[in-house]
Amino acid sequence: MKRHILKNPFFIALLLMLTLSVSWLGYSFAIRYFINKTAIQGQSTLRLATAGLRGELSRYEPLPELIADNKDIRNLLADPTDRYQVDMVNQQLKQITKNVAASVIYLIDKQGLTIASSNFDTPISFVNRNFDYRPYFQTAIKGGEGRYFALGSTSLKRGYYFAAPVHIRGEIVGVTVVKINVDGFETAWRGNENEIIVTDEYGIIFMSSREEWLFRSIKPVSSDLLFKFKSTRQYPVDRISELPITNLSQNNSQNDLLTNKDKGELISLPFAGDNKEFIFKHMEMKDAGWTVHILSPTSGARAQAYAVLLSIILSTLLAILLLAFLSQRRARIEEIMQTQKEAHEQLEKRVANRTKDLNEVNAKLLEEVEERVAAERRLRKTQEDLIQAGKLAALGQMSAALSHELNQPLAAVKSYADNAEAYLERERPEEAKENIKRISELTDRMAAISKHLRNFARKPKEQLGPIPLATVVNDAIEIMSGKLRSRSASISVDVPGNEIWVHGGQVRLQQVLVNLISNALDVEIKSVNTTEASTPEVNTPKVNTPKIEIRAGVNDGRVKIEVRDNGKGLEEDIINQIFDPFFTTKGINKGLGLGLSISYNIIRDFGGTLSARNHPDGGAIFTIELNEAERVVGAAE
Numbered sequence: 001m002k003r004h005i006l007k008n009p010f011f012i013a014l015l016l017m018l019t020l021s022v023s024w025l026g027y028s029f030a031i032r033y034f035i036n037k038t039a040i041q042g043q044s045t046l047r048l049a050t051a052g053l054r055g056e057l058s059r060y061e062p063l064p065e066l067i068a069d070n071k072d073i074r075n076l077l078a079d080p081t082d083r084y085q086v087d088m089v090n091q092q093l094k095q096i097t098k099n100v101a102a103s104v105i106y107l108i109d110k111q112g113l114t115i116a117s118s119n120f121d122t123p124i125s126f127v128n129r130n131f132d133y134r135p136y137f138q139t140a141i142k143g144g145e146g147r148y149f150a151l152g153s154t155s156l157k158r159g160y161y162f163a164a165p166v167h168i169r170g171e172i173v174g175v176t177v178v179k180i181n182v183d184g185f186e187t188a189w190r191g192n193e194n195e196i197i198v199t200d201e202y203g204i205i206f207m208s209s210r211e212e213w214l215f216r217s218i219k220p221v222s223s224d225l226l227f228k229f230k231s232t233r234q235y236p237v238d239r240i241s242e243l244p245i246t247n248l249s250q251n252n253s254q255n256d257l258l259t260n261k262d263k264g265e266l267i268s269l270p271f272a273g274d275n276k277e278f279i280f281k282h283m284e285m286k287d288a289g290w291t292v293h294i295l296s297p298t299s300g301a302r303a304q305a306y307a308v309l310l311s312i313i314l315s316t317l318l319a320i321l322l323l324a325f326l327s328q329r330r331a332r333i334e335e336i337m338q339t340q341k342e343a344h345e346q347l348e349k350r351v352a353n354r355t356k357d358l359n360e361v362n363a364k365l366l367e368e369v370e371e372r373v374a375a376e377r378r379l380r381k382t383q384e385d386l387i388q389a390g391k392l393a394a395l396g397q398m399s400a401a402l403s404h405e406l407n408q409p410l411a412a413v414k415s416y417a418d419n420a421e422a423y424l425e426r427e428r429p430e431e432a433k434e435n436i437k438r439i440s441e442l443t444d445r446m447a448a449i450s451k452h453l454r455n456f457a458r459k460p461k462e463q464l465g466p467i468p469l470a471t472v473v474n475d476a477i478e479i480m481s482g483k484l485r486s487r488s489a490s491i492s493v494d495v496p497g498n499e500i501w502v503h504g505g506q507v508r509l510q511q512v513l514v515n516l517i518s519n520a521l522d523v524e525i526k527s528v529n530t531t532e533a534s535t536p537e538v539n540t541p542k543v544n545t546p547k548i549e550i551r552a553g554v555n556d557g558r559v560k561i562e563v564r565d566n567g568k569g570l571e572e573d574i575i576n577q578i579f580d581p582f583f584t585t586k587g588i589n590k591g592l593g594l595g596l597s598i599s600y601n602i603i604r605d606f607g608g609t610l611s612a613r614n615h616p617d618g619g620a621i622f623t624i625e626l627n628e629a630e631r632v633v634g635a636a637e
């Protein structure tokens with residue numbers, strides 16, 4: 001039997017290795033694909049966020065300068081004590097702030113003191129507050145454009161400060177400042193799955209989609225820097241600490257995931273109590289000195305890659321299962337075919353053996369048949385020889401009886417001849433004639449004996465073969481017609497015309513029938529008990545006239561011919577002798593006692609039997625049984 005392929009450990013190992021390699025390859029491809037896809041998406045989000053931020057900043061950029069050009073502002077700086085002017089500028093600044101959706105707009109004098117502010121009427125009013133420590137003031141008062149991000153020292157709110165100098169007759173007399181809120185951006189970013197942070201040139205995160213990352217840094221922070229922040233009050237120093245970012249791109253197994261380093265780098269970061277992996281990508285905003293970063297989580301990409309891996313594993317397993325199933329089925333079919341082949345071969349072997357046996361038996365049978373045929377031939381020959389020998393022996397035995405049979409008529413012939421001579425001498429021709437007639441009769445009888453004996457002793461020359469029974473019966477009746485007529489006998493024949501054919505010799509069967517009819521005519525009539533005879537002769541009822549019935553029938557290949565008479569029947573004590581040669585009850589000169597004996601031998605020569613019995617209603621029945629023969633087609637009816 002063929003071993004199942006999945007039972008082969010080598011094959012299993014091979015399949016396993018194949019599955020692993022395919023899965024690994026598929027997974028590597030998928031993770032790279034999805035990570036890169038995430039990176040590309042992150043990149044475009046980053047671009048959008050940066051563009052939004054840049055757009056927003058550029059909207060506010062010219063504002064401080066525009067405000068600085070305002071006549072009222074300049075007037076106020078010319079006379080900061082003018083209460084009316086202060087009120088008016090305050091109101092104006094408040095109105096502009098509202099119009100441009102800024103956080104605060106305020107005016108600072110040369111010393112850094114705020115003289116008017118849009119939030120003049122709020123508890124956190126900047127009026128009278130001194131901002132000379134703020135870098136944006138320090139830049140603007142020197143004629144530059146102050147740009148600065150810081151936590152509001154009063155409001156404690158983060159903001160971006162745009163500052164511009166106010167000139168009066170070429171001299172810088174103060175600074176206008178527009179502070180904008182950055183909360184709005186963050187709120188917008190929060191709707192995204194990516195995290196967006198903005199860092200300043202020191203790496204401090206001052207805008208972030210995640211609150212907890214605010215004022216942390218992405219680079220190490222030196223103590224000098226901390227000191228600087230403290231002095232400028234730019235950031236709450238106690239919150240500044242470096243974010244524990246681990247750069248995974250240095251890791252060998254991960255560094256080729258992002259096919260292009262421009263797409264960012266893989267990092268991991270503690271996130272919601274866990275380490276989370278991100279693609280970290282940056283975009284600089286040179287004007288502002290900022291860098292916008294995007295952190296795109298890779299969990300989605302990894303999940304998709306895992307899904308691909310899972311489906312590869314499942315498909316491979318399914319394929320293996322299918323392969324197993326198919327191979328098992330094939331093995332099963334092969335097994336069945338093998339079994340069938342074996343069974344077939346076995347059957348053929350058995351048939352061959354059987355045929356050989358049969359052939360041997362057949363050959364033996366043929367041999368036996370041949371032997372039997374030869375034996376039968378020998379037996380027949382012996383039988384024929386025996387019959388012949390028996391006949392000759394019987395002839396020998398008969399010699400005595402024969403000499404008596406012949407001597408007696410010879411003696412009678414002698415005395416009749418003497419008598420005839422005497423009568424002639426006495427001129428009594430009538431008597432002489434009578435005696436000569438007797439002599440003639442006696443010689444006839446002797447001739448008959450001699451003829452019978454010749455027949456008896458002679459080996460039959462006649463060929464045996466199929467002979468039409470009805471023809472033979474009719475011929476026999478024809479031969480006997482004279483005797484039948486002289487006895488006024490009636491004969492009825494029930495033999496179907498040309499239907500029954502028997503195996504024998506036509507002349508000899510006819511001889512037998514003649515003998516039987518002759519005997520039937522010779523018997524002493526006892527009664528008229530025979531069944532209805534319908535010959536015209538018996539229509540005129542005659543007492544003690546012989547009636548003979550001949551009938552024939554076929555049963556199982558044997559033809560039975562019965563000859564029945566209405567005589568006194570066979571005596572019980574002689575019934576066993578009637579077939580013996582020279583047995584006769586007909587008295588001297590009447591019977592030769594050879595008819596039945598010869599008939600018996602003839603029928604036996606034909607392979608049949610001749611038997612005699614008495615009919616219960618009287619009369620003797622002689623029965624000839626012969627083998628039926630094939631009808632000869634075209635034979636004369």
Ligand code: ADP
Pocket residue numbers: 519520523565567568569570571578583584585586590591592593594595596597620
């Ligand atoms: P044969 O006729 O010369 O006597 P068979 O051999 O023909 O010689 O007959 C022998 C004897 O058998 C007859 O003498 C007779 O006694 C007896 N026999 C033959 N045929 C009949 C018959 N149909 N009825 C009664 N006896 C018969």
